[in-house]
Amino acid sequence: MTAAVFIGCSLIAFGPALALCVCTIAAEPLRLVFLIAGGFFWLVSLLLSSLVWFIAVQIGGSNSASVKRNLLIFGVVFSVLLQEVFRFAYYKLLKKANKGLTTISQEETIPISVRQLSYVSGLGFGIMSGIFSLVNILTDSLGPGTVGIYGDSPQYFVASAFMTLAIVLLHIFWGIVFFDACEKKKWWALALVILSHLLVSGLTFLNPQYEGSLVPSYIIMMLMGTWAFFTAGGSLRNLKLCLMCRDKDFLLANQRPR
Amino acid sequence: MAAGAGWRMGAAERGGRGAETLFRGLLFCVLGCGFCWGNSIERKIYIPLNKTAPCVRLLNATHQIGCQSSMNGDTGVIHVVEKDQDLKWVLTDGPHPPYMVLLEGGLFTRELMLQLKGSSRVSGLAVAISKPIPAQGFSPGLKCPNDGFGVYSNDYGPQYAHCNWTMWNPLGNGLAYEDFNFPIFLLEDANETQVIKQCYQDHNLPQNGSVPEYPLCAMQLFAHMHAVTNTVTCMRRSSLQTAFSLNPEEVCDALSDYNVWSTLKPINTSSKIDLMDEVIIVATRIDSHSFFWNVAPGAESAVSSFVTHLAAAEALHKVPGVQTLPRNIMFTFFQGETFDYIGSSRMVYDMENDKFPVRLDNIHSFLELSQVALRNSSVLWVHTDPVSQRNESIQTQVKTLLEALINSSMSANVTLQEVRQSQPLPPSSFQRFLKARGIPGVVLADHRTSFQNRYYQSMYDTAENILMKYPEGLSPEETLDYVTDTAKSLAEVATVVARALYQLAGGTGNTSAIQADPRTVSRMLYGFLIKTNNSWFQSIIKQDLKGLLGDELPQHYIAVTTLVNTTQLVQYVLANLTGTVVNFTKEECLNPEKTPNPEKEMYVYTWVQGSRDANSTSRVPFCVQSTVRLTKAASPAFELKQWGSTEYSTWTESRWKDIRARIFLVASKELEIITLVVGIAILILSLLATYFINAKAHVLFSSPGDAGAVAY
Numbered sequence: 001m002t003a004a005v006f007i008g009c010s011l012i013a014f015g016p017a018l019a020l021c022v023c024t025i026a027a028e029p030l031r032l033v034f035l036i037a038g039g040f041f042w043l044v045s046l047l048l049s050s051l052v053w054f055i056a057v058q059i060g061g062s063n064s065a066s067v068k069r070n071l072l073i074f075g076v077v078f079s080v081l082l083q084e085v086f087r088f089a090y091y092k093l094l095k096k097a098n099k100g101l102t103t104i105s106q107e108e109t110i111p112i113s114v115r116q117l118s119y120v121s122g123l124g125f126g127i128m129s130g131i132f133s134l135v136n137i138l139t140d141s142l143g144p145g146t147v148g149i150y151g152d153s154p155q156y157f158v159a160s161a162f163m164t165l166a167i168v169l170l171h172i173f174w175g176i177v178f179f180d181a182c183e184k185k186k187w188w189a190l191a192l193v194i195l196s197h198l199l200v201s202g203l204t205f206l207n208p209q210y211e212g213s214l215v216p217s218y219i220i221m222m223l224m225g226t227w228a229f230f231t232a233g234g235s236l237r238n239l240k241l242c243l244m245c246r247d248k249d250f251l252l253a254n255q256r257p258r
Numbered sequence: 259m260a261a262g263a264g265w266r267m268g269a270a271e272r273g274g275r276g277a278e279t280l281f282r283g284l285l286f287c288v289l290g291c292g293f294c295w296g297n298s299i300e301r302k303i304y305i306p307l308n309k310t311a312p313c314v315r316l317l318n319a320t321h322q323i324g325c326q327s328s329m330n331g332d333t334g335v336i337h338v339v340e341k342d343q344d345l346k347w348v349l350t351d352g353p354h355p356p357y358m359v360l361l362e363g364g365l366f367t368r369e370l371m372l373q374l375k376g377s378s379r380v381s382g383l384a385v386a387i388s389k390p391i392p393a394q395g396f397s398p399g400l401k402c403p404n405d406g407f408g409v410y411s412n413d414y415g416p417q418y419a420h421c422n423w424t425m426w427n428p429l430g431n432g433l434a435y436e437d438f439n440f441p442i443f444l445l446e447d448a449n450e451t452q453v454i455k456q457c458y459q460d461h462n463l464p465q466n467g468s469v470p471e472y473p474l475c476a477m478q479l480f481a482h483m484h485a486v487t488n489t490v491t492c493m494r495r496s497s498l499q500t501a502f503s504l505n506p507e508e509v510c511d512a513l514s515d516y517n518v519w520s521t522l523k524p525i526n527t528s529s530k531i532d533l534m535d536e537v538i539i540v541a542t543r544i545d546s547h548s549f550f551w552n553v554a555p556g557a558e559s560a561v562s563s564f565v566t567h568l569a570a571a572e573a574l575h576k577v578p579g580v581q582t583l584p585r586n587i588m589f590t591f592f593q594g595e596t597f598d599y600i601g602s603s604r605m606v607y608d609m610e611n612d613k614f615p616v617r618l619d620n621i622h623s624f625l626e627l628s629q630v631a632l633r634n635s636s637v638l639w640v641h642t643d644p645v646s647q648r649n650e651s652i653q654t655q656v657k658t659l660l661e662a663l664i665n666s667s668m669s670a671n672v673t674l675q676e677v678r679q680s681q682p683l684p685p686s687s688f689q690r691f692l693k694a695r696g697i698p699g700v701v702l703a704d705h706r707t708s709f710q711n712r713y714y715q716s717m718y719d720t721a722e723n724i725l726m727k728y729p730e731g732l733s734p735e736e737t738l739d740y741v742t743d744t745a746k747s748l749a750e751v752a753t754v755v756a757r758a759l760y761q762l763a764g765g766t767g768n769t770s771a772i773q774a775d776p777r778t779v780s781r782m783l784y785g786f787l788i789k790t791n792n793s794w795f796q797s798i799i800k801q802d803l804k805g806l807l808g809d810e811l812p813q814h815y816i817a818v819t820t821l822v823n824t825t826q827l828v829q830y831v832l833a834n835l836t837g838t839v840v841n842f843t844k845e846e847c848l849n850p851e852k853t854p855n856p857e858k859e860m861y862v863y864t865w866v867q868g869s870r871d872a873n874s875t876s877r878v879p880f881c882v883q884s885t886v887r888l889t890k891a892a893s894p895a896f897e898l899k900q901w902g903s904t905e906y907s908t909w910t911e912s913r914w915k916d917i918r919a920r921i922f923l924v925a926s927k928e929l930e931i932i933t934l935v936v937g938i939a940i941l942i943l944s945l946l947a948t949y950f951i952n953a954k955a956h957v958l959f960s961s962p963g964d965a966g967a968v969a970y
Binding site for chain 2: 010
């Protein structure tokens with residue numbers, strides 16, 4: 001029966017990402033390519049931070065708890081910075097690729113906009129980091145046992161899944177804001193993205209007080225989501241229009257043969 | 259990554275070392291160094307039980323016995339059964355079947371086990387060893403041990419067959435010879451038992467009448483066995499595998515090991531001894547068994563008798579002029595006797611087929627030491643075979659044997675008494691020799707009819723059973739040399755045996771000088787019953803065999819691996835007690851065939867590591883010359899490929915991959931279903947939301963300036 005926990009947690013963590021992939025990515029090959037490339041860039045950043053971690057542990061070498069904790073904090077901060085560096089590198093690469101794409105494209109316009117790219121690459125980063133943070137936990141959720149014999153919270157699996165969900169979505173939002181900030185050279189926005197990333201990662205040190213890490217993480221996610229919504233061109237007016245279904249284009253678009 | 263890794267690291271903080279290992283595990287995953295098992299999350303979920311002994315499946319020509327779990331281990335909610343009433347919860351009342359029963363050792367009886375066996379609400383059993391040992395006695399062996407493989411049958415003393423005359427082991431409940439379809443483990447460590455009980459009390463105890471709530475404490479036992487049905491089936495499967503498969507996966511192995519033997523006067527093992535030579539065989543068994551795998555302390559059933567035998571061998575070797583006695587004496591230690599006489603049947607088979615330097619015709623007489631430690635008012639009973647004594651010449655020879663024994667016991671503190679002539683022999687290796695030839699012989703035992711041993715073939719047949727008591731506060735070194743009353747009484751038996759043997763071998767000198775050393779007996783008892791890793795054993799073994807010695811209780815199960823610890827230790831102890839130190843260099847000792855030594859064919863040379871010097875850390879190794887040899891103790895049934903044999907032992911042990919036990923908590927079904935439902939809800943919700951947003955993207959994400967230009 002613990003397969004139920006496995007499936008449940010997988011769906012909680014990756015359900016939204018799956019929905020996004022199915023609805024927005026799967027149909028368009030170019031987006032798919034950029035999604036996978038985004039995942040690859042995240043993986044390279046993980047590889048590098050693992051190497052640094054490996055060296056740091058060898059040097060740190062001591063077994064005391066405080067040294068370990070400091071090492072962990074160092075590892076997390078370093079890894080966050082590295083990820084953002086790779087996001088920037090990916091942005092630079094995409095800009096170059098975009099130029100190339102325009103030249104070979106038959107149409108006048110660029111086949112994919114920077115905004116779309118930011119969303120796709122963010123999703124790529126999110127999915128890959130989500131998979132890496134949850135996959136070990138998921139294998140153990142298959143059972144037969146559940147966490148708690150040492151007095152830990154039995155909500156461990158569900159809490160981990162929800163945290164992964166937040167991180168997947170946050171990566172999308174960070175991607176959108178980050179690329180936009182690079183485009184418009186708004187360095188303060190870039191700094192805010194990195195800071196919030198550090199903050200969310202730091203919050204996980206509060207575990208196993210899951211409320212302590214989950215609630216602030218979700219608040220940050222909401223804020224980032226709103227910001228990303230406006231960055232992507234959303235506005236209250238549009239939202240109102242949308243919700244009240246007062247838009248003729250929408251009806252027209254549906255009638256138009258695709 | 260950091261968000262995710264940080265999350266997991268944070269979660270693992272309580273696990274102590276967990277975080278680092280996890281991170282490193284992650285790194286290894288990334289670097290492709292392989293997949294990481296036993297990570298920190300697993301350590302948060304499971305408590306492995308390390309000090310356990312499983313019950314495994316053994317097979318013979320017709321049956322399978324023992325236990326097994328399903329392929330992925332059997333899981334059940336723990337219920338502690340400390341008294342008979344607790345069983346009702348498991349069998350009928352409890353709302354969370356199947357149950358894993360934690361049974362108090364005292365309740366491990368046949369009646370209760372058959373009740374559990376018949377219930378589908380039991381998924382497994384963990385038995386806590388009971389301390390002190392149960393007073394009412396406990397023997398999982400058969401009432402009639404080795405029935406059908408001894409000498410008595412329809413053709414030979416039919417009235418004695420199947421223990422019709424005497425039930426040797428009336429306490430035997432035959433549990434070890436039952437087949438259970440669930441796993442059964444022995445919990446050897448009281449601390450681990452306490453951990454399980456604590457978990458049970460914290461989570462599973464029904465509180466004032468109400469049903470205990472999830473999460474519940476559960477246990478999982480892995481003991482999946484590869485072999486089924488019987489030896490015929492499993493050996494056929496194994497041989498098919500070895501014949502046709504490049505990567506054979508055998509399913510069972512025959513129980514086999516080596517017998518240890520030596521002779522008083524050296525003989526040339528590369529040829530037969532002279533037809534006219536007469537040999538007196540002294541025999542004991544060196545193996546035992548219990549319900550659980552490799553739990554076979556066998557203090558009374560094996561150790562006390564072979565220790566006595568070793569002490570007698572030492573005493574005889576010390577007698578001056580013993581090499582000139584008219585008859586030779588052969589000291590034999592049979593392995594696997596518990597399992598239908600594996601060792602002795604093989605030796606008889608080898609003798610019959612001229613594969614052994616001694617022939618059956620060379621045997622002058624046979625003296626076997628059965629269980630001897632629990633004597634009532636120091637009476638030692640002499641058992642003889644009534645059927646072969648119908649032959650007059652054999653009867654006379656048995657009389658001579660008896661006289662020699664009674665003469666020797668005169669001055670010792672042992673009273674020898676003859677069992678009345680109409681009683682058959684107890685289970686003994688001698689029966690296998692009798693089966694082949696009418697040989698005069700006796701079996702010495704501490705029991706007249708049924709066994710004195712109330713823990714025959716059980717995990718309680720320990721030093722405690724043979725009343726070995728040490729005063730408190732002794733150092734290991736002092737304990738090793740402390741002469742217990744048990745050691746004294748066994749030394750007396752050894753003295754009687756040695757004197758009798760001297761007379762039987764034709765010695766005419768004064769026997770009162772022959773005396774077994776109680777101190778040697780104590781050292782051997784300590785080594786074979788309490789701790790093999792003692793200074794004496796260390797000093798008498800080869801240097802590369804240090805791994806034999808351990809601090810845990812020594813076990814004397816025959817097993818399927820060649821040369822178990824007991825066999826090797828008996829070999830080295832015998833070599834030490836009966837051999838002589840020769841002035842050889844290491845090279846000469848290890849390769850005696852290269853030296854110009856005329857006696858090299860007659861002796862075996864062993865380079866032992868010697869004892870530690872008092873004032874230095876190095877050892878002084880030396881070379882021991884002895885006549886101690888090993889001979890195969892594998893049932894002839896496997897040699898002849900007669901896997902369904904009723905003549906020879908056919909015991910095999912199943913193979914297995916994974917034997918372990920662990921406890922953990924299981925979550926309620928409701929919580930699991932809720933998780934699943936939440937997951938599905940989130941998926942559906944996000945599908946709907948995404949579809950909606952995607953369809954309206956051009957409205958949502960359009961600034962008034964560039965309507966619909968960069969829609970997603």
